Amino acid sequence: MKKILLLFSGVMILQSCFDVKPTTFRRTYKDANELIHSTPKLSTVPFLKAHMKDGSVYILSDTWTQDTITGNITGNGKHFDFNRRLMKEGVFEIPYDSLALFETNNQLQNMDEEFSSTLRALTVTNLIVTTICITNPKVCFGSCPTFYLCPTENVHYSAAEGFSNAIAPSLEYADIDALGNVNVGNEPFQLTMKNEALETHCVNSIGVYAVPVEHGYRTCHTNHDEFYRCSREVMPFKAVAAEGTILRQVAYDDKLERFSVSDSFNMASKEEIFLDYHLPDQTANSVGMLLDFRQSIMTTFLIYNAIAYMGDEVGDVFARMENGENLSERLKNGIQKELGGIEVYLKNNKSQKWELQGTFYETGPIAINSQLIPFSKQNLSGTVSVKLRLNKGLWRIDRAALAVIDKKVEPVKYTPTRVLRNGEIDVKAISQLSDANRHLISEPGDVYTLFFDSIPAQSEMDLFLRSEGYYWEWMRDYWLKEKNMTELRKMILRPAAYLRQQAKSYKQYENQIEEEFWNSRIEGKIFTRNEK
Numbered sequence: 001m002k003k004i005l006l007l008f009s010g011v012m013i014l015q016s017c018f019d020v021k022p023t024t025f026r027r028t029y030k031d032a033n034e035l036i037h038s039t040p041k042l043s044t045v046p047f048l049k050a051h052m053k054d055g056s057v058y059i060l061s062d063t064w065t066q067d068t069i070t071g072n073i074t075g076n077g078k079h080f081d082f083n084r085r086l087m088k089e090g091v092f093e094i095p096y097d098s099l100a101l102f103e104t105n106n107q108l109q110n111m112d113e114e115f116s117s118t119l120r121a122l123t124v125t126n127l128i129v130t131t132i133c134i135t136n137p138k139v140c141f142g143s144c145p146t147f148y149l150c151p152t153e154n155v156h157y158s159a160a161e162g163f164s165n166a167i168a169p170s171l172e173y174a175d176i177d178a179l180g181n182v183n184v185g186n187e188p189f190q191l192t193m194k195n196e197a198l199e200t201h202c203v204n205s206i207g208v209y210a211v212p213v214e215h216g217y218r219t220c221h222t223n224h225d226e227f228y229r230c231s232r233e234v235m236p237f238k239a240v241a242a243e244g245t246i247l248r249q250v251a252y253d254d255k256l257e258r259f260s261v262s263d264s265f266n267m268a269s270k271e272e273i274f275l276d277y278h279l280p281d282q283t284a285n286s287v288g289m290l291l292d293f294r295q296s297i298m299t300t301f302l303i304y305n306a307i308a309y310m311g312d313e314v315g316d317v318f319a320r321m322e323n324g325e326n327l328s329e330r331l332k333n334g335i336q337k338e339l340g341g342i343e344v345y346l347k348n349n350k351s352q353k354w355e356l357q358g359t360f361y362e363t364g365p366i367a368i369n370s371q372l373i374p375f376s377k378q379n380l381s382g383t384v385s386v387k388l389r390l391n392k393g394l395w396r397i398d399r400a401a402l403a404v405i406d407k408k409v410e411p412v413k414y415t416p417t418r419v420l421r422n423g424e425i426d427v428k429a430i431s432q433l434s435d436a437n438r439h440l441i442s443e444p445g446d447v448y449t450l451f452f453d454s455i456p457a458q459s460e461m462d463l464f465l466r467s468e469g470y471y472w473e474w475m476r477d478y479w480l481k482e483k484n485m486t487e488l489r490k491m492i493l494r495p496a497a498y499l500r501q502q503a504k505s506y507k508q509y510e511n512q513i514e515e516e517f518w519n520s521r522i523e524g525k526i527f528t529r530n531e532k
Contacts (some may be wrong), residue, residue, distance in 0.1 A: 144199075151192040167189065188453040201443075237276055240273070255368070267506055
């Protein structure tokens with residue numbers, strides 16, 4: 001669920017159907033598009049919109065098929081050019097290599113699984129949503145793949161969230177998350193991966209990085225994917241925020257988090273936390289900030305706002321991104337920059353100035369991240385003062401410690417040797433995860449169990465998860481009613497003004513959003529894949 005980059009970065013899978021015959025489609029793209037997304041109770045006639053790399057769009061109705069040899073899609077419909085002028089009606093064969101993405105309101109009953117897993121967009125139908133999602137759609141649970149060390153643990157004890165910013169193929173990347181110290185017994189180490197949201201996850205690879213535990217040391221991971229052996233952790237003896245002392249909340253990794261509420265007038269308002277530590281004289285040369293943190297639901301609210309603003313043009317917006325328009329950079333320098341990360345400052349005892357050491361940023365409200373930022377200043381001892389500057393209402397901090405760094409280390413990477421999907425052996429999964437050109441597809445309610453037989457038994461390891469892939473948010477039909485392209489443009493082009501404007505609206509959700517978010521999580525299968 002790590003998502004501020006999602007706002008433009010994924011195909012929304014659209015639920016909407018129509019009960020009229022395909023011949024009732026009017027000739028303009030605008031009318032056809034609105035008919036697709038607004039006409040209720042028309043489930044007998046599915047649609048497929050194929051967005052092409054040249055900017056044109058095919059709208060196919062009735063039925064379509066996939067050529068199992070060429071991969072091309074054939075069906076009856078209309079072809080609109082880049083400017084959405086009708087070019088031709090009839091039967092088309094759409095070349096797979098020219099496809100940017102597609103959207104549909106129906107399961108791809110006649111699509112080969114291996115083919116569909118390599119499409120630029122895997123689409124499914126929004127079959128079931130919870131009552132909470134219907135009555136309050138902007139707090140509906142959303143998540144990238146969630147990982148568990150124990151399969152029976154609930155979402156509040158998720159060990160990691162995978163590739164959280166990658167909500168489109170063009171944003172696919174690898175994400176590394178700390179799993180902690182693990183004692184591997186006689187049984188092979190196993191990891192459980194769940195899809196607990198209305199999303200389709202396309203997983204390219206999964207691996208576990210391991211560093212053998214040495215007595216008195218632990219391995220820490222930086223936001224630049226470096227690994228350091230640390231000899232000790234130092235808890236603060238003083239921790240102060242606007243509300244007063246917060247020492248109890250930030251001194252231990254006990255899930256008793258420090259967080260604040262948002263500003264009523266500006267969602268981008270900042271706050272500061274002041275931390276004091278005592279380092280003994282024999283401290284090693286290098287020290288760093290070790291922070292356990294996660295986000296609130298603020299970014300989820302903003303993401304769902306953006307999706308709603310796109311309305312029935314959502315596929316067109318994301319097709320532009322898949323065709324190379326770098327919309328994510330606008331967001332990175334807009335909304336994300338306005339909200340910011342957790343900036344870490346070290347006080348120079350000589351000049352009494354605060355010196356920036358680095359910034360923590362990891363999106364997602366589910367799993368707690370544990371990361372290290374090494375300080376640039378060496379040979380620290382005595383009282384060390386640190387300041388954290390962060391957005392109000394956006395961050396939750398579990399522990400804020402200093403780590404004494406011993407040396408840089410290189411972990412050993414292990415890959416899964418066996419995979420179960422929903423309790424049954426999945427013979428294709430290993431080849432999918434080991435082939436850079438293929439993806440393992442996880443649908444709402446899926447549970448994958450991954451076994452790592454090669455990790456030595458009876459060993460104590462510091463483990464880190466490396467997951468690579470992307471995922472698609474599902475479109476909800478009730479979002480379509482809030483289409484507002486003017487507001488979407490404001491969000492992208494005038495983020496500071498937009499965050500001030502939305503502050504009061506977010507306040508209406510903030511007090512209830514946490515509980516309702518967790519209660520709307522998907523449990524159990526709601527989508528059945530066609531088996532071959």
